[in-house]
Amino acid sequence: MSPDIHFYEPAQGHGLPHDPLNAIVAPRPIGWIASRAADGALNLAPYSFFNAFNYRPPIIGFSSVGRKDSLNNIEQTGEFVWNLATRDLAEPMNRSSAAAPAEIDEFALAGLTPVASRIVGVPRVAESPVAFECRRSQIIRLQSAAGADIDAWLVLGEVVGVHIDRALLKDGIFDTAAARPILRGGGPTAYFEISPELAFHLRRPDYP
8 A cells, every 4th residue: 555645444543633534525515504493492503514415396404413403403393494604604603503502592692683584483594695494304314334323314404495685696696706605624623715716617518
């Protein structure tokens, strides 16, 4: 084996100060998820395992490593709201990541404003320029290749309502860079920001 390659088998440990998986599969969009418990308690938390999975119907999802309040709430009510985390909202987003008890309202903890959604019973973050109202479609407990249950759940939801700040629509196209979304990097503290000067464009080629 080449001495220039660090190889490891994850089941045996990586032998590094921090798991490199998150730094390699990066940067990743942030699943900033608002939910409400059956008793009405609000929750707001960011998830670094998040993405979109389908166009029609639009499906988004996040992975809860461990049984978190968001997972419990979505199991109870079947609804959640994804909020776009931007550079201006990085600090309050980070505050909402604190491991607070279930009865603590992270909207208040982070100094954010809950505003009523149009369709679901979960509020969105008023300060965020984009929000997706979602209804739960599936909750899947993850398994290892050997079929053993893992302490992680994939939560998938159908987007049933979309809120977009009109200032971010340029000729009818959402201006991703202008929104300045932040993305999760590797290690315990790394984040990245998307900005206009970093953009480049490619068109899918025809074949043949």
